[in-house]
Amino acid sequence: MAPTVSAARLGVVPIHDDSFDRAESLGRASAAGAGTAEPAKSPDYFVTRDGVEFAGTHLLVELWQARGLTDDTLIRRALREAAMASGATILFDHFHHFGPGHGVSGVVVLAESHISIHTWPERGYAAIDLFMCGGCDPHRGIPVLRRHFAPGSVQVSEHRRGLRP
Numbered sequence: 001m002a003p004t005v006s007a008a009r010l011g012v013v014p015i016h017d018d019s020f021d022r023a024e025s026l027g028r029a030s031a032a033g034a035g036t037a038e039p040a041k042s043p044d045y046f047v048t049r050d051g052v053e054f055a056g057t058h059l060l061v062e063l064w065q066a067r068g069l070t071d072d073t074l075i076r077r078a079l080r081e082a083a084m085a086s087g088a089t090i091l092f093d094h095f096h097h098f099g100p101g102h103g104v105s106g107v108v109v110l111a112e113s114h115i116s117i118h119t120w121p122e123r124g125y126a127a128i129d130l131f132m133c134g135g136c137d138p139h140r141g142i143p144v145l146r147r148h149f150a151p152g153s154v155q156v157s158e159h160r161r162g163l164r165p
Contacts, residue, residue, distance in 0.1 A: 045112065045134035046162065055162025056113060056133030061145065063126040065152030069119035072097045072104045078148035079108045079115050079128075082141030088112045088132055112136045124152075131161065 046053055068074040072095045083090050088110040095106030103119040113131040115138075120126070128145065130138035146154065 047133060052160070052163070054160040056131060056136075056160075057138055058129065058131040058159040058161045059138045059142075060157045060159070061128040061130065061142065062155040063128065063145065063149050063151035063153070064155075065124045066119075066126050066149040067124075067151075068149055069103060069121035069124070069126055070097070070101060072106070074148060075104050075106060075117060075119070078145060079106065079117060081148070082130065082144040083108050083110055083115055085144050086130065086132060086138050086141045087136045088115075110136075115141070126151075 091109045093108040107116040116129045
């Protein structure tokens with residue numbers, strides 16, 4: 001049997017957010033008094049846009065000539081604010097700083113997926129993923145990232161995840 005490592009030992013601190021519980025309960029139809037024994041179907045949060053159904057929008061964001069790429073506190077704040085601006089529900093986050101003058105890697109786990117970052121401060125470069133499903137719009141997080149990192153250049157590519165073959 002493989003050893004287990006607790007979330008607390010890894011530095012992961014779950015954040016309980018009642019809005020997630022409310023969102024989940026809103027997605028469940030009540031079977032009480034409905035005269036049927038069938039369980040209520042939970043929504044799967046797939047998106048339909050332009051007549052196409054898919055799991056969610058995944059933005060790959062590249063920041064060049066960016067600032068603050070060694071500041072794990074700034075990075076955490078920026079990613080959490082980007083998640084909130086996108087309409088996402090934050091479950092928890094975890095960031096790792098590789099030492100003085102070095103980069104940061106981190107993730108904000110969302111009920112709707114995730115935002116992650118990897119920074120190369122020696123190159124002024126950050127690679128950021130914003131992947132969200134449901135009613136979230138990851139594009140609304142980009143102005144937040146611009147404000148926090150003041151990049152000279154931003155490249156964004158969009159991918160629709162979960163398209164059926």
